[in-house]
Amino acid sequence: MKEKYYITTAIAYTSRKPHIGNTYEIVLTDAIARHKRQEGYDVFFLTGTDEHGQKIGEAAKEAGITPQQYVDGVAGEIKDIWDLMGSSYNHFIRTTDDYHVKSVQKIFNKLYEQGDIYKGEYEGWYCVPCESFFTQSQLVDGCCPDCGREVKTTKEEAYFFKMSKYQDRLMQYIEENPDFIQPESRKKEMVNNFLKPGLQDLCVSRTSFDWGIPVTFDKDHVVYVWIDALSNYITALGYAPDEQGELYKKYWPCDVHVIGKDILRFHTIYWPIMLMALGEPLPKQIFGHPWLLAGADKISKSRGNAIYADDLVKLFGVDAIRYYLLCEMPYAQDGTISYENIISRYNADLANTLGNLVNRTVAMQQKYFDGVIQKPCDAEMDADLKECALKAAKACKEKMDAFKTAEALSEVMNLARRSNKYIDETMPWALAKDESRKERLGGVLYNLLESIRFLGVLLTPFMPQTAESIFAQIGAKECSLESLDAFGKTEAGTSVGQATPLFARLDEKKMLEEIEKSQPKPAKEEKKVEEVEKLPEISIEDFAKLELKVGLVVESQRVEGADKLLVSKIKIGDEVRQIVSGIAKAYPPEEFVGKKVVVITNLKPVKLRGVLSEGMILAASDKKNLSVLTVDQDMPDGTKIS
Ligand code: ME8
Numbered sequence: 001m002k003e004k005y006y007i008t009t010a011i012a013y014t015s016r017k018p019h020i021g022n023t024y025e026i027v028l029t030d031a032i033a034r035h036k037r038q039e040g041y042d043v044f045f046l047t048g049t050d051e052h053g054q055k056i057g058e059a060a061k062e063a064g065i066t067p068q069q070y071v072d073g074v075a076g077e078i079k080d081i082w083d084l085m086g087s088s089y090n091h092f093i094r095t096t097d098d099y100h101v102k103s104v105q106k107i108f109n110k111l112y113e114q115g116d117i118y119k120g121e122y123e124g125w126y127c128v129p130c131e132s133f134f135t136q137s138q139l140v141d142g143c144c145p146d147c148g149r150e151v152k153t154t155k156e157e158a159y160f161f162k163m164s165k166y167q168d169r170l171m172q173y174i175e176e177n178p179d180f181i182q183p184e185s186r187k188k189e190m191v192n193n194f195l196k197p198g199l200q201d202l203c204v205s206r207t208s209f210d211w212g213i214p215v216t217f218d219k220d221h222v223v224y225v226w227i228d229a230l231s232n233y234i235t236a237l238g239y240a241p242d243e244q245g246e247l248y249k250k251y252w253p254c255d256v257h258v259i260g261k262d263i264l265r266f267h268t269i270y271w272p273i274m275l276m277a278l279g280e281p282l283p284k285q286i287f288g289h290p291w292l293l294a295g296a297d298k299i300s301k302s303r304g305n306a307i308y309a310d311d312l313v314k315l316f317g318v319d320a321i322r323y324y325l326l327c328e329m330p331y332a333q334d335g336t337i338s339y340e341n342i343i344s345r346y347n348a349d350l351a352n353t354l355g356n357l358v359n360r361t362v363a364m365q366q367k368y369f370d371g372v373i374q375k376p377c378d379a380e381m382d383a384d385l386k387e388c389a390l391k392a393a394k395a396c397k398e399k400m401d402a403f404k405t406a407e408a409l410s411e412v413m414n415l416a417r418r419s420n421k422y423i424d425e426t427m428p429w430a431l432a433k434d435e436s437r438k439e440r441l442g443g444v445l446y447n448l449l450e451s452i453r454f455l456g457v458l459l460t461p462f463m464p465q466t467a468e469s470i471f472a473q474i475g476a477k478e479c480s481l482e483s484l485d486a487f488g489k490t491e492a493g494t495s496v497g498q499a500t501p502l503f504a505r506l507d508e509k510k511m512l513e514e515i516e517k518s519q520p521k522p523a524k525e526e527k528k529v530e531e532v533e534k535l536p537e538i539s540i541e542d543f544a545k546l547e548l549k550v551g552l553v554v555e556s557q558r559v560e561g562a563d564k565l566l567v568s569k570i571k572i573g574d575e576v577r578q579i580v581s582g583i584a585k586a587y588p589p590e591e592f593v594g595k596k597v598v599v600i601t602n603l604k605p606v607k608l609r610g611v612l613s614e615g616m617i618l619a620a621s622d623k624k625n626l627s628v629l630t631v632d633q634d635m636p637d638g639t640k641i642s
Helices: 022-038 054-063 067-084 098-113 165-175 186-194 225-230 247-252 263-280 309-316 318-328 339-369 380-400 406-427 427-433 433-458 463-476 508-516 540-544
Strands: 004-009 042-050 091-094 119-125 132-134 152-163 256-260 284-289 292-294 548-559 562-572 574-582 596-600 606-608 612-613 619-621 625-630
Touching: 004 022, 022 042, 022 067, 022 256, 022 292, 022 309, 022 318, 022 380, 022 406, 042 067, 042 132, 042 225, 042 247, 054 067, 054 284, 067 091, 067 098, 067 186, 067 540, 098 119, 098 263, 132 284, 152 263, 152 619, 186 263, 186 433, 256 263, 263 284, 263 309, 284 574, 292 508, 309 540, 318 339, 318 406, 318 463, 339 406, 339 427, 339 433, 339 463, 380 406, 406 427, 427 433, 427 540, 433 463, 548 574, 562 612, 574 612
Parallel strands: 004 042, 004 256, 042 091, 256 284
Antiparallel strands: 119 132, 119 152, 548 562, 548 596, 562 574, 606 612, 619 625
């Protein structure tokens, strides 16, 4: 019998259409689910929508329709985008589904009856967008510590969950299961910032609005949206305290909950405690993926800088967007999205490397052998290609099992690049001119087709449509993951299909102009810094928000294709950061190494020309000259500057 694998995404809020950041999550989870299916697991992949809460109730009011009408509309949009992106979920849950509502009510009742939930009064601060309560000391500058927005005072009668009762058991579980929270860095944050200081009882009902699941024994109250939403992972499998469905028995506990880093606290603290209180096993792993940023900002529906997957798909196609998201997002650090980056990735990797390889190979097979695949050959110069293919298959599996999609894809692209190099090395067009080398020509093309077959199998979880097209073009008969255990499973004597371009090269300039024209213009043009005569006065507290340190330049080189940019490794005390700066015209890299510079170390990381930059080097500049700031005396790197 196949081993089971249960994987879930977060359920998206039905407040507005999902942006490309939310879409990243479904694509990431889909790639993992497809990889696991390829490995032979019996996968259950759950996704869905989170439809209750004040924010949604208010959005419906603004739109002049009932909350149910509102969520029906947005849930439909979400499902359409998930389908458009080719996500292979097994079930789509909506928290307004009848079975979910009933199970949540039973869960709430059980926890109340056993004394884990009790009635009290809540007084404090409330953030409507986050649907969360905070005490005065938890606020940051008087605003919500999670999203930075305004909070309202509130006082209401409410039910509370005795979180503290389970705190020690949760600590023990986290210690005994070192892989429970991924990536590792996020685990420390949860333990040190939330668990160690001690848990407060959680307010789990609301009376200030009614768009939620009613508490059956106290009709003025609706269940807190996070208790409602987190339960989806078990209600979708037919769980209720009094009856546990077949799916639940088969698939629970979950193998991995894939969620964004912003909602880790709910999944690594509240959710396990809920399950402990219900007497159910805990999920095996919570993977908190990073954010996708637009420039330096988080993409957010409410900040109005959202990019949508359906718009991108119209321009680039589904698989190109899946590819971009999966290869551009690092495992633990945030990634960025921009049209320039999408086009350059598309042209470099998909059109020039992969598309070109498949097209050239299939066309040559047609031209030189009427499409019939010849016998393999084994020259000394072929060994490296074969080894590279076998290594890519092994490495790709290891990276995918650790959810490192970008690294897995980089292994795959290495094989595509190696295969193109093999064409240059073997020069099939030259072999074709010499009748006595026909057998060698057949063998070379065989190796290329086999290598492309490897690429097709390995790309299946990432770009399913492209993989199918590759298989059709090379006439592959064997497309399983196991078939990559040896090089040479392509069948001689069978025929390839027609060569059809996978990805046509894009004209970057023309495309960017068209995109620019179709973009809504920002309300106000931002002034360039030089044009601003005087910036407004700031307080010492404002200045104190900057973390400035002395850094030592240990390595530096030019950023390919950007004549103003240097990418440098800067040692700052115990750590080494990568920083991109626009100083290449004033500082050749070899002269820059060894300098002590002033670095802003608490800037959000960004990508410049696709290269990660984790800070900023300060420099004085006017139109003609540029000079980096340094320290007057020799101070050790890592020294604080104030
Ligand atoms: O949080 N980049 O829903 P949601 C990457 N309903 N991921 C992002 C992102 C970005 N820019 N913005 C959001 C909720 N996400 C709750 C979940 S689960 C029981 C309840 C991720 O629609 C976010 O971290 O705001 C979350 O995992 C998912 O998208 C849905 O976000």
